[in-house]
Amino acid sequence: MFEKKNVIFSEKTGVCVVHDVTKLTDDHGNAMSYYVLKNVFDKSKVAYIPVEGHQVVLRDLITVEEAVEKYALWQKEAVRPEETDENAQKRNAPVEVPFSEAELEELAYLLKRKKEDLIPREEV
Numbered sequence: 001m002f003e004k005k006n007v008i009f010s011e012k013t014g015v016c017v018v019h020d021v022t023k024l025t026d027d028h029g030n031a032m033s034y035y036v037l038k039n040v041f042d043k044s045k046v047a048y049i050p051v052e053g054h055q056v057v058l059r060d061l062i063t064v065e066e067a068v069e070k071y072a073l074w075q076k077e078a079v080r081p082e083e084t085d086e087n088a089q090k091r092n093a094p095v096e097v098p099f100s101e102a103e104l105e106e107l108a109y110l111l112k113r114k115k116e117d118l119i120p121r122e123e124v
Contacts, residue, residue, distance in 0.1 A: 001051060002035060002058065007109075011057040013047045014105035015040045021051065041105055041115070067110035071118065074098060 002008055006018045016037035023031045032050055035058070039045035049056055062070075097104060097119055108115040 007040065007061060008037070009057075009059050009061050009102065009106050010037055010047065010049070011100070011102055013037055013039050013045055014102040015061065015109045016047070019046075024048070039105075040109060061106060061110060064110050067107050071107055071111060 002018045002021075004018055004020060008016055008018060010016050016039055018035055019038045020036040022034055022036055024034050025031045033052070035047075035049045035051060037047040037049060039047075047056075049058065099107065104115050104118060107113075108118055111118070
């Protein structure tokens with residue numbers, strides 16, 4: 001179980017702070033515990049996820065070392081095509097990102113960078 005103020009990963013919401021663990025009742029008066037998750041990059045994103053029986057992947061963040069390794073491997077494998085007349089219009093286009101938006105958020109958070117700064121651009 002995650003505690004209030006934990007920073008965790010949600011496959012749907014990205015990097016989140018557990019803002020609260022609260023009880024909500026359904027139409028039949030049954031109370032269930034929910035995590036109240038707030039995205040660290042977009043404070044307007046709030047998710048209520050049941051503590052038990054949720055379908056969304058919630059987990060601790062990977063380590064900084066794992067984030068550095070993942071990012072370095074991706075940078076090494078990123079393919080940048082040769083400049084030709086046919087692909088000249090692709091100059092400064094983003095390279096294909098092998099991560100979901102949520103995973104990219106996790107890397108940005110751990111590497112203390114902006115998400116958009118992690119995506120390399122095609123070199124001119």
